[in-house]
Amino acid sequence: MKKLIAGLIFLLVGSAALLYLSPATLLAGIQLVERQRAGLTLKQIGVGDLNIHYYEGGPSNAATILMVHGFAANKDNWLRLARYLSQDYRVIALDLPGFGASSKPLGSYDIGTQTERLADVIDALGLTQPHLIGNSMGGHISALYAARYPQNIRSLALLDNAGISSPQPSELRQRLQRSEPNPLVVRSPDDFQRLLEFVFVQPPYLPPSLKRYFAEQAISNSAHYDTVFAHLTERYIPLEPQLAKILAPTLIIWGAEDRVLDVSSVAVMQPLLRHSSAVILPETGHAPMIERPELTAQHYRTFLLTVQNTQNR
Incomplete structure (x- = not known):
């Protein structure tokens, strides 16, 4: 028994060392x-000439929740929230074109173009009236999709979405203006x-090796993200004129x-x-589904139940 325990300890320590030296494996x-x-x-x-990566889970015959991430992010942003939803809903979390493991097409990444790409993905997946939820840039895209295709979704959830000129300028806007x-x-x-520290009030813990790895990945994508951000700002589509078109x-x-x-x-929005x-x-902070996943899920599930009860009347 002692040899078995010693062997297990050796295996665990060795694995931990390997993972520390290999952050990609750890991730x-x-x-x-x-x-x-x-x-x-x-x-x-x-989807056309694009390869779209996504997560999917939950009952195949349940109502679908489609999750759309924000700028410089990917489908992993939704994992913590999905844990509280996939027992009762079919959950799909996308890597938008240009992000994560999905194709990075040539051309624009402005909100209008990405909204039409999202429409193509929804059609390719054969989704009928999903519940659409988006964060930040993904919320901007989701809201514009809901305005352009008002009959195509069952509900809309917007988490700290872009696209609104807030009465109080955000710190990001003030920095960019300077x-x-x-x-x-x-x-x-x-x-x-x-x-x-900018995105979260309480940043999630990351092992040092993994933090370095994420930093390296982000640095390698910095030129691409500069291009995407330029498209978002230079070809900006304000949501204020679009919100009244949303029926969901x-x-x-x-x-x-x-x-x-x-x-x-x-x-402004309400x-x-x-x-x-x-x-x-x-x-x-800016990503409630990561920083407060359980609380965010509680509010979202209550909303979905209200939608279901209202639509079943």
């Missing part, structure tokens, strides 16, 4: 565990730590301490939406 292991906890499987689909470097684009290892019930969730997009956006409710999460 793959964490992603596997998180996917399993969320009940999701990695899949891909061809021609300061974009804090969302990482150009050095120190930038990555500053990014975490809409839930707004916002972090009270969001430094990227100011919470005062909520006061009067323009036909059927809306809003939740402001205290001590939360």
